[in-house]
Structure formats: C-alpha cells, structure tokens
Amino acid sequence: MSEEPGLRERKKRRTHAAISDAAISLFLQHGFDQVSVAQVAEAAEVSRRTLFAYFPAKEDLVVHRMADHQSEGARVVLARPPGTSPLAALRANFLTGLDRRDPITGLSDHPHIHALFAMILSTPALVARMERFKSAAEHTLAEALRQTSATPELTARLAAAQLVAVQWTLALDNIQRLAGGQSADDRHPGAVSDAEHAYTLLRTGLGDLT
Structure with missing residues (x-):
C-alpha cells in the first residue's frame, strides 16, 4: 500500500529540516569550508544522493x-x-x-x-x-x-x-x-x-x- 500524499509531504519536510539543521550546526561549529557534504549526510543520517535531492549544491544548505x-x-x-x-x-x-x-x-x-x-x-x-x-x-x-x-x-x-x-x-x-x-x-x-x-x-x- 502506498503512502498518503500528506504523509509523504510531512516526511519530506522532516527530512529537509533534519538535513538543514545538521548542516547549519556543523558549519557554525567547524566552518563552511571545513565540513564536507558527506559529513552533513552522515550527521543527518541520509545518503549523499538523498541530500543532493533536497539541496542541489552545498551552498544551498545555508542560503x-x-x-x-x-x-x-x-x-x-x-x-x-x-x-x-x-x-x-x-x-x-x-x-x-x-x-x-x-x-x-x-x-x-x-x-x-x-x-x-x-x-x-x-x-x-x-x-x-x-x-x-x-x-x-x-x-x-x-x-x-x-x-x-x-x-x-x-x-x-x-x-x-x-x-x-x-x-x-x-x-x-x-x-x-x-x-x-x-x-x-x-x-x-x-x-x-x-x-x-x-x-x-x-x-x-x-x-x-x-
């Protein structure tokens, strides 16, 4: 059985927020240039592919x-x-x-x-x-x-x-x-x-x- 559209959207928003929060926290702690996309993905517990599906570029994680x-x-x-x-x-x-x-x-x-x-x-x-x-x-x-x-x-x-x-x-x-x-x-x-x-x-x- 497929997920309801509303549930899928809520999951997407939660994933988007989790990636963003993890990225900003790491960037502010260590510096933007010192943190890799792989480290952000690991902290957010998602794959690099998933991260780039939400944020096409590293800079987008901030802007x-x-x-x-x-x-x-x-x-x-x-x-x-x-x-x-x-x-x-x-x-x-x-x-x-x-x-x-x-x-x-x-x-x-x-x-x-x-x-x-x-x-x-x-x-x-x-x-x-x-x-x-x-x-x-x-x-x-x-x-x-x-x-x-x-x-x-x-x-x-x-x-x-x-x-x-x-x-x-x-x-x-x-x-x-x-x-x-x-x-x-x-x-x-x-x-x-x-x-x-x-x-x-x-x-x-x-x-x-x-």
Whole structure:
C-alpha cells in the first residue's frame, strides 16, 4: 500500500529540516569550508544522493534559510492594496520587518542569526551564492512590476535592481551595527531613519545627487 500524499509531504519536510539543521550546526561549529557534504549526510543520517535531492549544491544548505525572501518583493508588489504604489508597498513591508525584527532586515539579536550572517559574509562561496539569490529576487520583482503596473521591461529591471540593492545595503548596515555590540532595540530608530532616507531617495529618483 502506498503512502498518503500528506504523509509523504510531512516526511519530506522532516527530512529537509533534519538535513538543514545538521548542516547549519556543523558549519557554525567547524566552518563552511571545513565540513564536507558527506559529513552533513552522515550527521543527518541520509545518503549523499538523498541530500543532493533536497539541496542541489552545498551552498544551498545555508542560503535556503532565506528562500522565502527571494520572491518576497514580488509577492508584496502583487498583493499590494489598490491605489498603493509598488514603492510604497515595499517601503511599508521593510519597515514592518524592522518592527518585528525580521532577520532578513539584519535587525535580529538572536546569536544564531548573527553567527549565520557572519559565516555567509566571510565565505566566498556563500557570498557568490547570495549574489545569485539577489539576481533571482531582482528578476521576480521586475516581473511583478511589469505585470501590475505596466512598467516597461528596462524600467522594471532597473527599478528592481535598485530596490533589491537598497534593501540588502540596509540589512548589511544593521548586521554590522549589531555585530559591533548595538542591540536591535537600540538600533531600531536608526534603522527606521535610514530606511526612510533610502526609500525617499528611490522615490525622488536620486535627484539630490544631480
């Protein structure tokens, strides 16, 4: 008798989580480059073949933790209320992320999050994988802009590139402030002020620089 679809999906999620948890634990303890895929598979009690079925590349074992955010900008634009501009919707979403200390904004005090970002930023292979992550985020956001606001293709691509770059720059700044000893609560007012400034520059087309 075959397994029910719901049971199979639950097993897949558990296996996915077990592999991910084992990988992150080993990477944070020993370093990304010092841990092999075989060691991760052994710790997760799966075969290498099974591991690669869930995570096609070693870097995906880390970056997948941000996978939901890869298309977040596009989802925000597509789901924005009538009469709300894409830029206003993205600004509100980032500010809300700061308020709830969403790790993707860099404003999280959790030691595990600090360690994870530190590992990513100090590992060339992971930095390169994050560039692919950002490129994919730009692509999905550009498509959403084209679909919902009749934005010409080049304009949509240019706008998406700027929006993703601004959000990543703001997040990196927050990560560095917290790594320097500032708490998320102490940093929050400055993070909000910086975000407001960044989105104002986007809204005005960088006119102050001309």
